[in-house]
Amino acid sequence: MDEVDVVLLNPPFFRFCGSHNNRLPPSLSYLSAYLEAAGISHALYNADYTESKRFWSMKWMFDNFDPFIDAVDGKGSLYGEVVEIVQSFRPKAVVIMGGEPLIATKDWGNPFIAAHYARMLRRMNVFTVGLSHFFTLDRSKFEDAFDCIMGGEPNAQIVDIIRKRVPGYVSPQPLDLNVVPNLKRQFPTDQDTDFVMTSFGCRFPCSFCLVQQLYRELDQRVRFVETDTVMRDLQQRSESEIYLTDLTFTFAPPKRLRELADALGARGIQKSFTVEARVDCLTERTADLLTELNVRCVKLGVEGITKDLLRAFNKRTKLAQIERAVGLLKERGIAVVTYLLIGGVTSEEDYELTRSYIEKLAPDFVPVAIWSYDLTTDYRYDTQFSPTRLNAWGIDRSVYFKYMDLQSEMNPTVGKMLDYVS
Numbered sequence: 367m368d369e370v371d372v373v374l375l376n377p378p379f380f381r382f383c384g385s386h387n388n389r390l391p392p393s394l395s396y397l398s399a400y401l402e403a404a405g406i407s408h409a410l411y412n413a414d415y416t417e418s419k420r421f422w423s424m425k426w427m428f429d430n431f432d433p434f435i436d437a438v439d440g441k442g443s444l445y446g447e448v449v450e451i452v453q454s455f456r457p458k459a460v461v462i463m464g465g466e467p468l469i470a471t472k473d474w475g476n477p478f479i480a481a482h483y484a485r486m487l488r489r490m491n492v493f494t495v496g497l498s499h500f501f502t503l504d505r506s507k508f509e510d511a512f513d514c515i516m517g518g519e520p521n522a523q524i525v526d527i528i529r530k531r532v533p534g535y536v537s538p539q540p541l542d543l544n545v546v547p548n549l550k551r552q553f554p555t556d557q558d559t560d561f562v563m564t565s566f567g568c569r570f571p572c573s574f575c576l577v578q579q580l581y582r583e584l585d586q587r588v589r590f591v592e593t594d595t596v597m598r599d600l601q602q603r604s605e606s607e608i609y610l611t612d613l614t615f616t617f618a619p620p621k622r623l624r625e626l627a628d629a630l631g632a633r634g635i636q637k638s639f640t641v642e643a644r645v646d647c648l649t650e651r652t653a654d655l656l657t658e659l660n661v662r663c664v665k666l667g668v669e670g671i672t673k674d675l676l677r678a679f680n681k682r683t684k685l686a687q688i689e690r691a692v693g694l695l696k697e698r699g700i701a702v703v704t705y706l707l708i709g710g711v712t713s714e715e716d717y718e719l720t721r722s723y724i725e726k727l728a729p730d731f732v733p734v735a736i737w738s739y740d741l742t743t744d745y746r747y748d749t750q751f752s753p754t755r756l757n758a759w760g761i762d763r764s765v766y767f768k769y770m771d772l773q774s775e776m777n778p779t780v781g782k783m784l785d786y787v788s
């Protein structure tokens with residue numbers, strides 16, 4: 367372990383819940399690219415990593431949630447362990463992520479846990495920088511914990527922040543569209559590097575999603591990464607199956623999808639892809655282009671099917687669009703994953719209707735999330751699998767468990783799940 371000037375730290379999140387997340391955090395890999403170009407020595411430490419190849423299910427973590435509550439309250443041996451490892455690099459500065467700002471839809475970190483790490487490191491005279499959509503959207507709660515907060519997306523200002531020890535809140539600047547994430551400084555060294563982004567942002571108005579709040583605050587439209595940069599990024603990845611984690615990949619106009627398909631062909635890049643889509647952003651033409659791009663799986667934000675659920679989620683989609691989107695994909699042999707959301711509506715009938723509808727639709731997997739992170743409430747213990755949040759909604763846990771019964775033992779995003787009978 368070499369000494370470095372900066373550690374880019376992804377604190378434990380799933381590890382506090384008994385599981386893990388081995389994916390290299392995209393935002394930190396972009397910051398790593400800026401530091402590398404500036405000649406600043408650094409390590410990207412994903413403290414949520416373990417060597418395990420199996421995963422606890424969300425249901426198991428829901429059932430065993432107390433250690434996470436302790437972690438948010440600042441308790442747990444992982445605080446000591448992780449700081450000991452960070453300090454082994456003898457850094458002068460640590461950038462601490464409290465949730466992945468580029469993919470704020472994903473449960474990737476907790477801002478209160480990140481703040482505890484910052485306080486510990488500051489007591490050891492380390493300069494700390496916070497990065498998270500929570501720190502941008504709910505700044506007053508966290509600004510005392512860090513020396514500096516980088517607002518918005520990860521961006522080029524990190525170099526000045528580190529060199530000049532810039533204090534306080536640094537106003538957001540967009541991430542450049544010609545930066546290839548740096549994969550070379552990862553610790554541990556064998557993290558999964560299959561998350562690639564070809565665009566940033568989303569301006570749909572889904573009420574449950576922090577992305578719409580973040581990009582409204584940043585006042586940014588969807589921005590597309592330069593095609594050559596996307597290709598260079600894909601070429602550096604060892605994985606043959608890539609998850610393009612754009613917030614809505616099919617928001618891209620057909621011309622852009624065509625350009626990506628042509629560029630893949632011209633460079634001989636033979637990878638397959640999973641993408642995220644909305645049911646109202648899928649036409650026959652788009653579906654054909656997905657086939658040309660070698661997209662093998664599409665994850666659709668269905669969330670719920672009744673009028674009340676769709677209204678509460680402000681999804682602005684219709685049942686007929688769900689059926690059409692799933693049909694277009696199945697006809698082309700593309701696997702379909704349908705996200706479901708619990709919260710906002712307490713009538714069990716809405717969930718039962720959704721459950722039986724999805725059962726008939728027969729998607730390949732059904733990720734289930736509890737509507738979390740209403741920043742106007744006490745969201746400290748929120749995760750997308752929090753029993754505390756489900757209780758706050760007043761929804762019986764049997765509703766959640768019935769949704770979870772729609773899942774198979776293999777989660778195509780994280781991998782094989784452990785068998786467990788409670």
Ligand code: SF4
Nearest residue numbers: 568570572575577613
């Ligand atoms: S489409 Fe809706 S759920 Fe998806 S990222 Fe955009 S705002 Fe969030």
